Amino acid sequence: MVENRRFGNLLPHLVLIAGAIVVAFPVYVAIVASTLDAETISNGHMSLLPGSHLIENYARVLFEGTGSTTKAHVSDMLLNSLVSALIIAVGKIAISILSAYAIVYFRFPLRGVAFWLIFLTLMFPVEVRIYPTYKIVSDLHMLDSYAGMSIPLIASATATLLFRQFFMTVPDELLEAAKIDAAGPYKFFRDVLLPLSRTNLAALFVILFLYGWNQYLWPLLITTRDDMQTIVIGIKKIVDTQDALTEWQLAMATAVLAMLPPVAVVVFMQKLFVKGLVETEK
Amino acid sequence: MAGVLLDRVEKTYPGGFNAVKGISFAVPDGGFCVLVGPSGCGKSTLLRMIAGLETITGGQVRIGERVVNDIEPMGRDIAMVFQNYALYPHMSVYDNMAYGLRNLKTPEPEILSRVQEAAKILELNDEMLKRKPRQLSGGQRQRVAMGRAIVRKPAVFLFDEPLSNLDAKLRVQMRIEIRKLQRRLKTTSIYVTHDQLEAMTLADMLVVMNAGRVEQVGAPLELYERPATAFVAGFLGSPPMNFLNGRVEKPGVLRLGDGTELAYDPAHFTATSGAEIQAGVRPERIIFSKDGSGIPFKLELVEELGLGQLVHGVLADASFTVALPAGVHAPVGDAQRVTIAPDAVHLFDRKTGARL
Numbered sequence: 333m334v335e336n337r338r339f340g341n342l343l344p345h346l347v348l349i350a351g352a353i354v355v356a357f358p359v360y361v362a363i364v365a366s367t368l369d370a371e372t373i374s375n376g377h378m379s380l381l382p383g384s385h386l387i388e389n390y391a392r393v394l395f396e397g398t399g400s401t402t403k404a405h406v407s408d409m410l411l412n413s414l415v416s417a418l419i420i421a422v423g424k425i426a427i428s429i430l431s432a433y434a435i436v437y438f439r440f441p442l443r444g445v446a447f448w449l450i451f452l453t454l455m456f457p458v459e460v461r462i463y464p465t466y467k468i469v470s471d472l473h474m475l476d477s478y479a480g481m482s483i484p485l486i487a488s489a490t491a492t493l494l495f496r497q498f499f500m501t502v503p504d505e506l507l508e509a510a511k512i513d514a515a516g517p518y519k520f521f522r523d524v525l526l527p528l529s530r531t532n533l534a535a536l537f538v539i540l541f542l543y544g545w546n547q548y549l550w551p552l553l554i555t556t557r558d559d560m561q562t563i564v565i566g567i568k569k570i571v572d573t574q575d576a577l578t579e580w581q582l583a584m585a586t587a588v589l590a591m592l593p594p595v596a597v598v599v600f601m602q603k604l605f606v607k608g609l610v611e612t613e614k
Numbered sequence: 615m616a617g618v619l620l621d622r623v624e625k626t627y628p629g630g631f632n633a634v635k636g637i638s639f640a641v642p643d644g645g646f647c648v649l650v651g652p653s654g655c656g657k658s659t660l661l662r663m664i665a666g667l668e669t670i671t672g673g674q675v676r677i678g679e680r681v682v683n684d685i686e687p688m689g690r691d692i693a694m695v696f697q698n699y700a701l702y703p704h705m706s707v708y709d710n711m712a713y714g715l716r717n718l719k720t721p722e723p724e725i726l727s728r729v730q731e732a733a734k735i736l737e738l739n740d741e742m743l744k745r746k747p748r749q750l751s752g753g754q755r756q757r758v759a760m761g762r763a764i765v766r767k768p769a770v771f772l773f774d775e776p777l778s779n780l781d782a783k784l785r786v787q788m789r790i791e792i793r794k795l796q797r798r799l800k801t802t803s804i805y806v807t808h809d810q811l812e813a814m815t816l817a818d819m820l821v822v823m824n825a826g827r828v829e830q831v832g833a834p835l836e837l838y839e840r841p842a843t844a845f846v847a848g849f850l851g852s853p854p855m856n857f858l859n860g861r862v863e864k865p866g867v868l869r870l871g872d873g874t875e876l877a878y879d880p881a882h883f884t885a886t887s888g889a890e891i892q893a894g895v896r897p898e899r900i901i902f903s904k905d906g907s908g909i910p911f912k913l914e915l916v917e918e919l920g921l922g923q924l925v926h927g928v929l930a931d932a933s934f935t936v937a938l939p940a941g942v943h944a945p946v947g948d949a950q951r952v953t954i955a956p957d958a959v960h961l962f963d964r965k966t967g968a969r970l
Contacts, residue, residue, distance in 0.1 A: 505700035508667050513714035513762075514688035523713070527704040 359591070366390070366585035373580045389585045393570075398582045402569035404558040406586050409566040412478075413545055414593060416562065419482035420544030421537050424491050429529065432495030433521055437507065447496075454489040458550050469554055476560045481551050485544065491536055498532050499525065534604040541597050563590040616678030616691070616769040617643040617802060618664065624672030625659055625826075633659045635826040636673065641819060644800045646793075650813035651823035651849070658774055660823070661806045665694050665772050677770055688717075693763035694772040698779060699755045701747040701762075708743040711761045725765075732764040735795065753784045760795070771796070773805040777812065789815060810850050814838065822846045844967040847894045847960055853924055855894045856934045859964065862889045866956070870930035874909050878959035883970045890964045897924070897937035899958035902944070908951035911936075916944045 361380070365373060368383035392398070393406040434440070435447050458465060465484045474480030502525065510520040526533075551562045561569070567590060570583045618641040625634035634656045641647040649657040662668040664675055666687035674681050682690050693714075701710050708729055715725045733743060736757040747755055756776060763771055773792070777785045793816055796803050807813050813820055814834045822829040822837065822845070830842040834850075841847035847855045860870040864887050865880040876893060885891060902911075909929060917924040925936040925944045929952070936952060938944060961970040 503698060503700065505696045505698055506702065508662075508665075508687075509694070509696060509700040509702070509762075510713075511667065511687045512665065512692065512694050514717040515713070519717060524702055524704075530704075 362584045362587050365581055366588050368581050370577070370579055370581060374577055385581065389581050390589070393582050393585045393589070398570050398579055400570045400573045400576075400579065400582075402558055402561065402566060404561060404566065406563065406566060406589055408559055409561055409563040409586075410589060410593070412481075412560060413562040413564065413590075415478050416481040416547070416551070417541050417544030417593075419478060420485050420547075421540035423482060423486040424488045424540050425533060425536055427486060428488055428491035429495050429526075429533075432492050432499055433525065435492075436496055436499040437517070450489050450492050452489075453487055458485060462549075462553070466553060475554050476557050480554050481547075481560075481562070482544070485547065485550060488540075491540070494532065494536065495529065498529060502528060531604070534601050538597055538601045542594050545594050566590075617641055617645070618647075618770055618804065619676040620660075620664075620673070621676070622673035623660065623663060623670060623675060625656070625663060625668060626671045633826055634663070637823075637826075637828050638673075639821055639828065639831050641802055641804060643802055645818045646796050646803045646805065646816060647819045647821060648805045648807060648813040648817035649821045649823060650807055650810060651829075653808055655823045656826040657806045657808075657823050661772055661774055661804060664770075664804060665692055666690050691769040692772055693766045693768040693770075694774065695756075695759045695763050695776045697775040699747070699759040701755060701758055703747055706744055706746060707738065707750070707758050707761075710747065710758055711743075711765050714762065714766055728765045728767075729761070732761040735764065735798075736761050752780050753788060756780065756788055757791075760792070764795075764799070769802065771801050771803040773803065775807055776805075777807070777809075785812075792816065811852060814850065822849060824849075840969070841894075841960065842969050844892055844894065844962040847962070851896060853897050853935045853937060855896050855960075856900075856929070856932070858893045858895070858930050858932050858934075860891055860893055860930075862887050862891060862961075868893055868959075868961075871932070872930045874930050876909065876930075876954065876959065877956040878961060879956045882957075883961045885961050885970045889970070891970065892962045892964045892967070894960040894962060895954055895958055897935045898939075900936045900952050900954055902936070903951045903953045904945075906951060908953040911950045911952045913944065913948050913950050 364380060364382050365378065366389055367386040368378065369385045372378065372383060395405055395407060397403045397405050431446075431450060435443060435450075440446075469475060469480045469484060472480075474483070506524055507520060510524055515523060546564060547562070548564050548568075552565050555561050555565070563586070567583065567586050570586050571578055573579075620640070621638050622636045623634060623638070624632070624636055626632045637656075637660060639647075649660060651657050659668055663670050664677075666682065666685065670683045675683060677690055677692065701707075702713065705713065711729045711732060712725045715728065720728075729743070733739070738754070738757060738761065742750065742754065747758065750758065756779075759776070776792070777788055780788060789812055792805075805816055807816075817834050819831065820834045820837050821831050824845050829849075830837055830846045837846055838850050841850065844857065848857065858870050858876070860868040860876065862885045863869045863875070865885070866877060868876040868878060868891065870876055870893075878893070911934065912928040913925060914928065915926040917926070920940075922940045922942070923938040923944055925938060927934055927936070927950075936944075962968060963970055
């Protein structure tokens with residue numbers, strides 16, 4: 333807006349502030365709770381000011397484990413989540429960019445069929461095909477492994493479609509110029525398409541990393557060992573206790589830790605994101 | 615260095631559309647050949663077949679001594695300049711020019727010297743070599759695209775309407791630069807354009823195409839002065855040639871649609887009496903008569919070009935344009951008479967369009 337309306341901006345700001353509070357307040361409570369000791373929380377009069385047990389609580393969840401149903405350290409869970417989310421994000425991008433490249437730039441028999449098969453997988457997320465997928469993974473002895481946690485989630489139509497749309501906007505002359513410049517299909521992909529897709533890659537990486545990080549049902553099904561569980565499952569298990577009070581300060585510390593990597597990815601990638609949006613190439 | 619020979623080249627698309635219908639001509643080594651025609655005439659398709667970007671469905675293309683029908687573009691020893699430049703947007707100007715050489719495993723010092731040489735020819739300074747294509751103006755991008763072709767030192771340059779994206783003034787300037795460059799490098803060039811002025815000024819050898827066929831091949835002036843078909847006559851020249859329908863009364867005399875007589879030079883045409891013909895007259899070969907002789911012309915509109923005037927009107931029931939040189943003014947009043955010298959009249963068969 334060019335005009336400067338001092339009071340006209342008040343209402344939108346109020347709405348924004350209210351929205352921000354709704355989102356930020358629970359996060360703030362979680363952070364505060366993770367700095368208190370067990371008694372303060374369990375007596376029901378939790379203060380909204382941070383306590384003094386921050387280092388103690390975080391050190392305990394990270395390296396000692398809790399008194400809950402899971403004895404695993406949160407540091408292990410973070411590692412498991414990180415590895416599977418990275419495999420899912422990188423694997424999905426690698427597979428989808430290559431399949432989009434094949435579909436857009438190569439003429440092969442059953443090309444249309446291949447495209448529609450990929451398209452069809454949109455209708456079959458893991459939750460729908462959970463029994464057969466579980467059977468396959470277990471028959472391949474991939475339970476309790478990173479491969480089992482990530483590979484079934486990798487095949488993805490959305491990313492393929494996105495790359496396909498992007499590749500179709502790349503002028504044909506670039507391909508022809510590359511052909512004349514003695515670049516074969518591999519060089520054209522590496523030297524021209526990949527650098528041009530940089531911003532798309534960044535955007536997809538953010539989305540897919542979060543998708544992988546937030547997986548709950550699938551890792552819950554195929555991990556049985558404590559040392560293979562992911563952080564999202566870990567939070568749930570830390571809340572469950574037998575014959576003892578839930579150590580809420582530890583559960584909250586775990587939740588805060590679980591939030592950090594996705595936040596870091598978004599914050600870090602946002603720079604690339606915005607940069608990519610500002611300098612439109614092609 | 616090599617000539618290019620096309621021998622009955624055909625292109626039929628899988629759907630059955632026949633875009634190029636048996637074209638044969640030869641471009642001599644070092645020659646500048648311009649393919650010109652209206653859009654959809656197959657000229658770009660033909661160029662892309664020479665480049666190897668379209669398959670050849672019939673006939674042969676030779677570059678030098680080699681038949682290149684089944685050779686990939688990179689093996690044909692050609693370089694191409696595209697209409698939209700097709701520069702790699704994420705690479706610097708230097709890398710854009712060096713990319714092809716790097717793929718051919720040229721040593722880096724050799725690449726450096728070739729790019730610098732090309733940059734010098736094209737007047738691109740060192741600072742520009744570091745920029746990305748989007749930071750350059752249209753004319754500079756066009757130069758980079760040519761630089762990318764020059765560094766390869768190919769046997770043949772192919773240009774696909776390289777000036778169409780530039781504004782009119784820059785187009786004239788780049789046209790001159792391309793011509794100078796080609797004279798200097800003496801590389802065989804094939805240039806596609808739909809602009810007849812560009813075609814006339816650039817070509818050593820002009821190929822006029824229409825509907826997938828060659829209408830005429832020859833030197834620009836030859837085509838301009840002795841067009842083989844009515845199509846070539848109408849396509850070359852701006853403003854275009856005037857056409858009048860008529861019948862041969864007797865050798866040397868035509869009877870136009872409204873009964874007016876028009877004289878032509880019978881020595882140059884083999885038209886039999888009674889033949890239905892189309893007569894063509896270039897606008898600049900017509901003069902207004904001051905003494906009341908000549909053919910009636912109804913003056914409708916005068917366009918001032920500065921360089922001269924264009925007078926539009928009606929002659930023998932057909933729209934007709936007269937081009938006057940600078941300093942000559944159109945007469946005042948609707949009813950005028952014009953004289954047309956007999957040697958300015960071209961005769962074409964009315965059915966086939968062929969020169970008689």
